[in-house]
Amino acid sequence: MKELKYINKYLKKYGTQLLLGLIITIIARVFSLVTPSYVKKSIEVVEKYGNNSIDRSEAKELLLENILIILGTALLAALFTFLMRQTIIKVSRYIEYDLKNEVFDHYQLLNLNFYKKNRTGDLMNRISEDVSEVRNYAGPALMYGINTITLFACIIPIMFMTAPKLALYTLIPLPILSVLIFNISKVIHKRSTIVQQYLSKLSTFTQESFSGISVIKAYGLENNINKELTELAIEGKNKSMNLAKVNAWFFPLMVLLIGISTIFVIYIGGQQYINGEIESVGVIAEFVIYVNMLTWPVAIIGWLTSIVQRAEASQKRINEFLHITPTIKNEVLELTPLQGKIEFKNVTFTYEDTNITALKNISFTIEKGQTVAIIGKTGSGKSTILDLVARLYDVSSGEILLDNTPIKNLNLNSIRQEVGAVPQDAFLFSDSIKNNIKFGKENATDEEIIKVAKKAVVHKNIMDFTKKYDTILGERGITLSGGQKQRVSIARALLKDPQIYLFDDCLSAVDTETEEVILKNLKNASKSKTTLLVSHRVSSAKNADKIIILKEGKILQEGTHTSLIETDGYYKDLYHTQLIDKES
Template identity: 35%
Template sequence: MKVFLDLKWFFIQEKKSYLMGIIILLFVAFLQLIPPKIVGIVVDSIKNNNFTLNQLMIWMLILAGTALSMYGLRFVWRIMIFGSATKLSRLLRNRLYQHFTKMAPSFYQKRRVGDLMAHATNDLQAIQQTAGSGVLTLVDSLATGGFVIIAMAFTISWKLTLIALIPMPFMALLTNYYGTLLHKRFHKAQEAFSSLNDKTQESVSGIKVIKTFGQEQEDIEAFEEQSKVVVDKNVAVAKVDSLFDPTISIIVGISFFLSVVFGSRLVVNGELTIGELISFTTYLGLLIWPMLAFGWLFNIVERGRASYDRVSALLSEDIEIKDREDALEVSPSGTIEFRLNSFSYPNEEENRLEDIHFKVEKGSTIGIVGKTGAGKTTILRLLLREFEGYKGEIVFGEHSIKDYKLTKLRESIGYVPQDHFLFSSTIFENIAFTNPFIERSRVEEAAKLAQIHDDIKDFTYGYETIVGERGVSLSGGQKQRISIARALLMDPEVLLLDDSLSAVDAKTEEAILSSLRENRSGKTTIITAHRLSAIQHADLILVFDGGRIVERGTHSELMSYKGKYREMYIRQQLEELVEHGGEEEWKKFQQ
């Protein structure tokens, strides 16, 4: 029953609803004692030949009133208890979602999406059932069982009651043992479901890749194998679950046997009347539900406990990136300065960045180039405070970026990542993501700056075109430009383009860069790129290699150094010229 103690905070929060529900439950349990007693009285009256029509009408009215009262009261306690349990599910779901939004990328590197979804669905459903059906079963089984036993002992025969309860300790021992087994097996079943959920999500998201490589059959077989594991784990749970009802039925059967045998002797001895024995066996029949409910309670509670442990473990994971207590409630503006001595990703010993010192003047354009893994994206992610733990400081305006509220810092930055994520909604809604109620003209203006407006007009439904999950219906270049339009619509103080022009042709790239120069006067832009044509116009170009800045300067300055930048530039020019003009064009270029 530990899960009820774990949920104590919620029961206190909803104490009015739960108290009212429990009081009504107790009253219903008391009302259930009336019909068996009336049956016994009627039987004895008939046996003694003193039963009248007037008595029959009175008892019928009492039974009808009892039935109607129980009907109405059961409706009310369901609203009180099950309604509160639904609130718990909503509350925990909101907590989980808020927790997910605050977690750093390292959290999602360790956790799978399918597993997180399983926590927010199956586990919360089990917890909700504990706070609803679990509370009902606990109170109802104890109240009904307690009232029935009291009625049997004090209004009929305490001797027969003790005899009937002899098998009960055995039931308590067995159900406790089953509950322990159920907890262990249900925990494993939930883990297996999480894995299956993750497999399904991953396969659906990567269906294009699976089909392209002809791996449909292999993927189906892997899914079937994972599904079999889920079935096996749940069958193991069901095997324990199936032990409750037979065990309780045997115990109840023994109680009935003992009651009839010894009750008959008491009737023969004159210690009980026939009517009282009938009332006693009827009361004993009412005990079947509390006994079955008690077994069901163990089932619900152990499932809820396993799920609550899983959800609690998730919520207890530390939020790595937090606001300071005195964090500034202003949006940063001005010069950005990196003073980094070193940085390594969590759980990695090797430094990804070393000796990174440079300044980004307000309104300037900075280009960062280097081969894959050189540290270009890492710089941008540190500026966004996706990671911390670096030695050094990043200053934005007059303060360290850690001094600002996270929301204020990120409000000042428009970020277009390498992985262009689009939501499965319309193009308009994707561009207007940060301001859903913005005027259509401003959305179209941003789309024009990103050179995607004409493409959108050619779609059948224009800006109302549904892009599909993750923008599946669009090309890579179209997704890039919609992502750029989304960032430009913010009109941010700082625009970060993380290799965001790689999927567009040279002409479109030049048009986008030209639009940025014309429309972002006085605003800072930082561009990382593999294709040097994207950053040639930059006020400062940084060349990264192995997590270090190996060269810096303007395009013309770097070309005069005859270092890595010039080597990269010549190589890219060679590739482009050979592709378009061949050897003759390359000779002209060399001249």
Template identity: 40%
Template sequence: MLESSRKAQLYSIIPYLKKYKKSILLGFVFILLTNAIGIFEPYVLKQAIDALQGEITSKRLFLFGLAILGVVIAEGFFLYLTRQTLIVMSRFIEYDLRNDFLQHLQKMSQRFFHKFSTGDLMARATNDLNAVRSLVGPGIMYSSNTIILFIGATTMMLLLSPALTMYALIPFPIMVLVVYKLMGKVHDIFKEAQEQFSKITTHAQENISGIRVVKAYVQEEREKRYFDQLNQGYIEINLRLVKIRGILWASMSFFSGTGVLLILWIGGSKVAAGEITLGVLVAFFALLGRMTWPMIALGWVINLTQQGIASMGRINEIRYAQPDIATAAEADLNITSILGEIEFRNVSFQYQGQPVLQDINLKIPCGKTLAIVGPVGSGKSTLINLIPRLLDATGGSVLIDGRPIRDIPLDVLRRHIGYTPQETFLFSETIRSNIAFGMGDASANQYEEAAQISQIHDEIAALPQTYETLLGERGINLSGGQKQRIAISRAVIRKPSILLLDDALSSVDTYTEEEILSRLRQLMKDRTSVIVSHRISTIREADEIIVLHDGKIVERGDHQHLLKIDGIYADLFRKQQLELELETL
């Protein structure tokens, strides 16, 4: 990463920190107090040892012991406060970041979600968020603590014996450097190990899901050998990791031992020469003991910071992405509802340079139904997605009630549309809240009526918890047809001006479909419907039917007319007749 962009990422955290200015300030004060008090423990120790060499009563000795305890209790109190301010703050920032993350995603269009997969976004919301949290929490706390402690302890050492101080501090810079370097290496190798591990995972997954093929070709032994290779690679990386980690830990005790050694040697000589007292020597041991862990932590914190900055960069990629579909600047905020007349004028749509829709001209008056048929990839879903502005046309114009669609505030437009997408998506909540999903509050009458229209009410009523039944992992699993019918209820409960059904009845049997359609016809008497379907039975009653092929309208008219043309539609109709015959055989 470039130095300048690193800085930019680091600065982007500042607004989050600003909110907790007070906590940060207070935290620093607490760290200062913790250390200012803490370094007196070695001092008391020194006084006690020195006093022991002269005349001292056991009562005074007891007081020395008590003083040590007192100092550490006071120190501990401020240590407690430090954690309670700084670490708590970091969790609040994590909370803020996570909320902002979702809020930002909510503004993004489908285009964005094609670019960033769910897995990718989740990784940023979890791993990267954690890395940033570590940066603002432990990162800030430990680094400032180490610096302040270092200043305090050095001052104390200088007061006790300037000559010995220099020697005592020798191991620290080396220690910080070694820990920093090794930790960095550990991080790199760890990443490598994770990559290899994911290869193992992928292979195991491929193998298990393709086990039938493996068996059919008698490839068990070969698969084992390949797995063996991956496994071998993993063990090799891990052993490299182990080596570095081993060196890291072994050198930590080595360096702290070196400190003790230097003080014993140089300090011991000075005691022997009468330059310092034995108490000073002991105080140096104690000060050194206090500094060892924070110094180790410093090497760790530097790495933490680097990872945190890199992660902030990845989060910023999302935060800085511009929403490309929003209420337009020219939108007329006086529009609060729509009637439902839809018009497409020379509409075209391109995706990554490829034309998906071309020269689409349509006019659907209020109360009419348009049906769309066509093969996979012919542009049916794209066309329907232009109406609620899930996508914006790249050429021509879409008009609602005779006005350009961008004149209508986005939320108003969508509020008056009931949409059932091709892939049924229900949330792991109760059936009731799934049906009432797009309503502020819905009365029992409302959702039951919606469920009746989509012919699912009886089945829901038969469940032990009826409408309060949970769906998904923690609840029950519905069949594809049941899910589709709930998704239809979710659309119709809004009594929308425009109803969009994108292949929404494909898993529903023909009889039920017939019932649903006839109810919908009543409901949608004065409203506009657009229906995509593969089944002729679904659409034969539509006012207008268009056949899409390669993004163009190739046939249009009502059922009778299209049969007369004897083209794609008529062929499809005959095939479906045959299928029906087969069913009855």
């Protein structure tokens, strides 16, 4: 249970409720223990009546009294059992809530490299299935564990005080059971880990299949995907069956060993009664009830062991991620407002996952309020510059300064708050168009939303939908076209009104006429804002205050549109090529 020590902090947090649950559990079990002794007394009453020691009316009175006590204590035991479940199971739900939030919060702190190395399905499985397994440990396992310990602690001493020899024979199967459980639980732990791994694998495969359903259909790969899913499902089923086969040993063994205990009670108890070692047949009946009361706790030991082992395996998987230290750390706690000046000093950056050096010792300065276009071929490092400005990554060497301050010496939340990023592959949530735009400003009014939608030239498209701004989008905004998704993302950034705009080829899916209108609106909206515009089109870059040409991570050219088209080089060639294409 080494891995499960991690949730001890939550057990301490809800210690008061758990202590109350423990007290209630003990009370419930104490009331349930009244029944066997009064069944014994009731049988003794019958024996006395049979021996003519008491008359019929007295026997009836005593039996009625015993029955009422049994019913009363049973009702009280039931009430406290209900309160026990209400107390302890609620705590497990609180722990589940806290642990899910902790995992999710930690996910958000981890940098982009983490998400490149780990699949979404696996991440989802750890925060859902694995956390649920841990909840079972913190709730049902804990509750039934306390219940079992309480019963053993109460019943076994009573049995030895009542009839020591009979108690000894009755409890002989229990050590055997403990050894079997110990050995089987080790196998369960190993197989539980494998099952959880395959659940993650299956979740990842199905999640990717649903996300890429348009590609699957376009290439007619449905049969291939079904075949792969079937193979995965069969493999997962086999792993689950291997676990189920081990679990299946528990209950038959429990029933067998409890049955042996019952035989011992009847046989040994009967001999003792015949030999006069015990006074009443009621003792045998009492012991039979005790054995049956121990049946569920003993049988549940296997189930509890299985739950603990599965929870241990799941918490180990959760801990693997929780122990990863975020590489992007917020070193400054106080807020640090930004004005918008950006400076790169000899910046080099290499991606950890691919070991590709995207930027090689580049330097440039962007003054507050300037618009700078970055142009270059695919893989030249354009998007990397934007990611570094938003501090989604930290540089490998060199330094980035915002407002003449090293970026690491600024509050991370302040940086992200003052950056409005529009990626080329616009991501929209499965929500209304209005809420997707409001992502940039949560308390925005409808008038503000419409205003920025008009600037992004997407208002007319939205008004053509039946539900207009209340139209619910499919996953990743699949309801909209590529150009519409980009323009909704632009509206989102405009609504945020940050100090720094980062536009990453965000007009690639828009026609040139619409592009010109949007660029004009963007120029007006970002007059006093710093803007970095990544593009493959000269038409997007020509009105920028400065244009930077990148090639293989290095600055090839730098200057204004006018100066660059007068200089032989990449930009001039690109300008003439795109001009000819436009005319043709």
